[in-house]
Amino acid sequence: MDFMTSITGVHMDAKTVEMLICAAVVMVILRLELFRRPGELVRPQPADHYKKLLRECGPEALGTLACIALVALLRSRGDTIGPDMDEGSRQAWEAIKSQWPLLMTADTLLAIQVMLRLVVLLSVVLRAGAASASPLLDEAAMLWLGGSICRVACLYQSTAYWLEGPAGGIIPTAFEVAILSMLLVLGLKAMWRSFLTAVLVSCLVAVFASRNYLNLAEEESANILFTAAHCFEFLASFVYVARTMFVECESVNKVNIAFTHLVMPLQQGLAVYFWLQAFEQDANLTGSGMGILAVQVSCLGQFGAYLGAAAIQAASWFDEQPRQAVAF
Numbered sequence: 001m002d003f004m005t006s007i008t009g010v011h012m013d014a015k016t017v018e019m020l021i022c023a024a025v026v027m028v029i030l031r032l033e034l035f036r037r038p039g040e041l042v043r044p045q046p047a048d049h050y051k052k053l054l055r056e057c058g059p060e061a062l063g064t065l066a067c068i069a070l071v072a073l074l075r076s077r078g079d080t081i082g083p084d085m086d087e088g089s090r091q092a093w094e095a096i097k098s099q100w101p102l103l104m105t106a107d108t109l110l111a112i113q114v115m116l117r118l119v120v121l122l123s124v125v126l127r128a129g130a131a132s133a134s135p136l137l138d139e140a141a142m143l144w145l146g147g148s149i150c151r152v153a154c155l156y157q158s159t160a161y162w163l164e165g166p167a168g169g170i171i172p173t174a175f176e177v178a179i180l181s182m183l184l185v186l187g188l189k190a191m192w193r194s195f196l197t198a199v200l201v202s203c204l205v206a207v208f209a210s211r212n213y214l215n216l217a218e219e220e221s222a223n224i225l226f227t228a229a230h231c232f233e234f235l236a237s238f239v240y241v242a243r244t245m246f247v248e249c250e251s252v253n254k255v256n257i258a259f260t261h262l263v264m265p266l267q268q269g270l271a272v273y274f275w276l277q278a279f280e281q282d283a284n285l286t287g288s289g290m291g292i293l294a295v296q297v298s299c300l301g302q303f304g305a306y307l308g309a310a311a312i313q314a315a316s317w318f319d320e321q322p323r324q325a326v327a328f
Contacts, residue, residue, distance in 0.1 A: 057258075063123070067112065070115065071111065071115070074167045074171070075104065077166050103165070104165050105168070107163040107164045107167070107274075108165050108166070108167045109271070109274045110163055110271065111167035111168060112270055113267045113268075113271050114172045114175045116266065116267040117175075118178055119263070120260055121179060123256050124136050124137070124182075127255075133243075134243075134260060135241075135244045136186065138190040138243070139194070140236050140239040140243055141183055141187030141190060141236075142187040143239060144232065145188070145191065146202060146228075147228075147229040148180040149180065150226070150229035150232065152177060153225050154225035154226045157219050157221055158217035160222065161217060161222060161226055205232060205235075208227075208228075208294075209225070210224050210288075211289045212288060212289030212290040212294040213289070213291070213294075214287050214292055214295065215284070215285060215286065216285065227294055227295065230295050230298040231294075234298040234302055237302040237305035238301075240264070241305045244309040245312060257313065261309060261314070265303060265310055268299065268302045268306050269303055271299045271302075272303045275296050276296065
């Protein structure tokens with residue numbers, strides 16, 4: 001059965017709706033399981049506790065609001081197409097706008113993702129002294145750094161991978177460069193410490209990307225670099241989960257950890273929605289091998305990893321609350 005459902009102008013097919021319903025059911029079950037603890041009562045926190053929390057996460061909240069305001073400001077500019085666009089391209093652009101009336105183009109989803117990523121990394125860098133156990137540090141940052149290098153190189157080689165629409169162009173490209181600088185701060189030390197491992201992983205990623213890439217750009221190297229970026233980010237997401245499970249975080253600032261676990265699934269969900277919905281099923285996007293399927297699998301894997309890590313961290317914090325109440 002193939003049908004389209006429209007919610008505030010955002011189109012979703014039957015499989016996407018089914019996936020969202022299943023995800024909602026899983027989250028409800030998880031919530032019930034977290035609070036279903038016989039004989040244990042979690043005391044409600046006083047109002048001062050939440051005021052303190054808001055003060056502590058002020059920079060992260062301001063950064064997120066600034067991203068939302070920037071996207072809204074760029075969207076308010078309206079149509080940004082040039083007058084020299086030919087009739088065929090203009091009709092295609094009008095069709096895209098009719099499918100995404102709120103965002104104007106699906107690329108806005110990826111623009112928001114880039115902005116949220118930068119906010120998360122800024123939070124980690126600014127709180128580096130208290131966030132030594134952040135899941136985005138060390139090996140995770142090293143792998144994400146590899147992905148960022150590939151992304152920036154891809155954008156440098158071909159404008160075909162530049163985002164379009166009101167929030168596209170130079171702005172998200174500049175954000176990607178800023179992300180690269182943040183990851184150099186966070187991941188360069190781990191790369192030198194595990195240099196041979198980094199070289200081996202890079203070689204394996206290069207082999208896979210050279211056999212499975214898109215054909216969005218005329219430059220084959222840009223297509224390969226784009227797939228390589230997703231491969232590095234896919235591997236980084238699973239290191240992120242491992243660090244969440246095995247790295248102790250009792251003495252660190254939990255504001256950064258909580259913010260990271262909140263935003264990472266959110267930003268990756270935007271990419272998942274883009275790659276599952278932005279292109280027609282019969283679109284010829286495969287340059288070699290798996291083509292677009294490799295990118296879709298990478299995005300879905302990252303989303304599952306970040307969501308699972310957030311659930312693990314939330315469960316561990318809920319386990320700590322009854323013990324703290326008893327100690328009190």
